[in-house]
Amino acid sequence: xxIKYKILSxxxxxxxxxxxxxxxxxxxxxxxxxxxxxxxxxNEITREDGSKAIQQxxxxxxxxxxxxxxxxxxxxxxxxxxxxxxxxxxDKVMVDYILEPDGIExxxxxxxxxxxxxxxxxxxFSLAVILIGGFKGLRSLIVLLLSFxxxxxFIIPMILAGYNPLLISIIGSAAILITAIYITEGFKLTSTIxxxxxxxxxxxxxxxxxxxxxxxxxxxxxxxxxSYLIGIAGGNINIQGLLLAGIIIGALGVLDDVVIxxxxxxxxxxxxxxQLTQKKLYQQAMKVGISHLSSMVNTLFLAYxxxxxxxxxLFTIKQAPxxxxxxxxxxxxxxxEIVRTISGSIGLILAVPISTLIAAVxxxxxxxxxxxxxx
Numbered sequence: 347x348x349i350k351y352k353i354l355s356x357x358x359x360x361x362x363x364x365x366x367x368x369x370x371x372x373x374x375x376x377x378x379x380x381x382x383x384x385x386x387x388x389n390e391i392t393r394e395d396g397s398k399a400i401q402q403x404x405x406x407x408x409x410x411x412x413x414x415x416x417x418x419x420x421x422x423x424x425x426x427x428x429x430x431x432x433x434x435x436x437d438k439v440m441v442d443y444i445l446e447p448d449g450i451e452x453x454x455x456x457x458x459x460x461x462x463x464x465x466x467x468x469x470x471f472s473l474a475v476i477l478i479g480g481f482k483g484l485r486s487l488i489v490l491l492l493s494f495x496x497x498x499x500f501i502i503p504m505i506l507a508g509y510n511p512l513l514i515s516i517i518g519s520a521a522i523l524i525t526a527i528y529i530t531e532g533f534k535l536t537s538t539i540x541x542x543x544x545x546x547x548x549x550x551x552x553x554x555x556x557x558x559x560x561x562x563x564x565x566x567x568x569x570x571x572x573s574y575l576i577g578i579a580g581g582n583i584n585i586q587g588l589l590l591a592g593i594i595i596g597a598l599g600v601l602d603d604v605v606i607x608x609x610x611x612x613x614x615x616x617x618x619x620x621q622l623t624q625k626k627l628y629q630q631a632m633k634v635g636i637s638h639l640s641s642m643v644n645t646l647f648l649a650y651x652x653x654x655x656x657x658x659x660l661f662t663i664k665q666a667p668x669x670x671x672x673x674x675x676x677x678x679x680x681x682x683e684i685v686r687t688i689s690g691s692i693g694l695i696l697a698v699p700i701s702t703l704i705a706a707v708x709x710x711x712x713x714x715x716x717x718x719x720x721x
Contacts, residue, residue, distance in 0.1 A: 388402045418453055
């Protein structure tokens with residue numbers, strides 16, 4: 347029965363897809379905000395697996411678009427959706443309204459209207475960054491917006507157009523990298539060192555991810571989203587390449603933090619003691635870098651574990667096909683996360699000595715040149 351509920355949920359999600367994503371839709375479809383004005387009916391059901399759900403029949407008032415100020419009825423007592431919410435009078439919801447060719451109305455509640463609270467959270471985040479980071483914090487927010495712009499306006503459209511996701515992600519990541527570092531850190535030697543070190547580390551990460559994706563024969567179809575993409579965009583998207591693109595972009599954010607910190611550390615050590623040789627400078631910076639590295643590797647793992655927590659719980663309940671350790675790691679879903687995590691971690695590990703070595707050599711050369719301009 348769980349499979350039955352899941353299939354029904356997927357069917358409802360497909361019905362909730364915006365009409366622009368399905369060129370074959372011939373009937374009008376409108377997604378709009380509405381407010382719950384009356385609970386007409388409500389009942390609780392118990393599924394065969396013992397879980398309970400609330401089904402509601404609601405009266406809604408349109409708040410925007412063609413259905414503004416119009417009253418409509420949503421009957422959720424005929425559907426059993428795993429992720430269904432319980433609503434009360436006054437709640438604002440997103441509604442999908444479909445008018446069939448025969449004049450029959452299909453009405454579905456997508457979920458709560460969360461926009462205002464999301465904007466509030468974003469505002470609190472922005473204020474915290476600016477108050478603590480000052481002008482540099484403001485520049486980091488600008489970089490964040492530019493990164494979103496590059497992902498939404500370049501990477502995603504190019505992937506949808508059928509271009510190789512891995513190549514596009516590398517180009518997009520390079521654009522994000524150069525923009526982020528030079529805007530936040532300024533046009534100086536340490537910024538250039540950081541760009542070079544991150545590029546080398548990303549290259550290693552990309553090669554490892556590609557190699558082990560092929561060796562482990564990962565298809566990229568472990569997640570249901572991949573199937574949706576194929577259904578929406580047809581055969582234009584390389585799903586395996588999309589998997590690799592995600593690994594590259596995910597690794598970029600962690601590498602950015604580690605490399606910039608390490609390069610800045612080398613520069614500060616040299617300023618504090620200009621007599622340090624390249625070797626001594628490298629050794630001292632690596633002591634701090636290794637400590638930073640230990641925490642960052644754990645951070646990377648925890649980030650993936652947090653995102654996949656329901657999946658990890660599923661693996662601990664010892665139900666087929668997850669009875670043994672070998673069954674678990676051979677499942678494509680978990681194998682994908684292993685390849686993703688370890689590839690990113692190796693790139694992160696190598697980023698520390700790479701960035702430290704390049705910084706030690708070039709920053710020492712810079713200080714020597716300032717000491718002896720004629721040299």
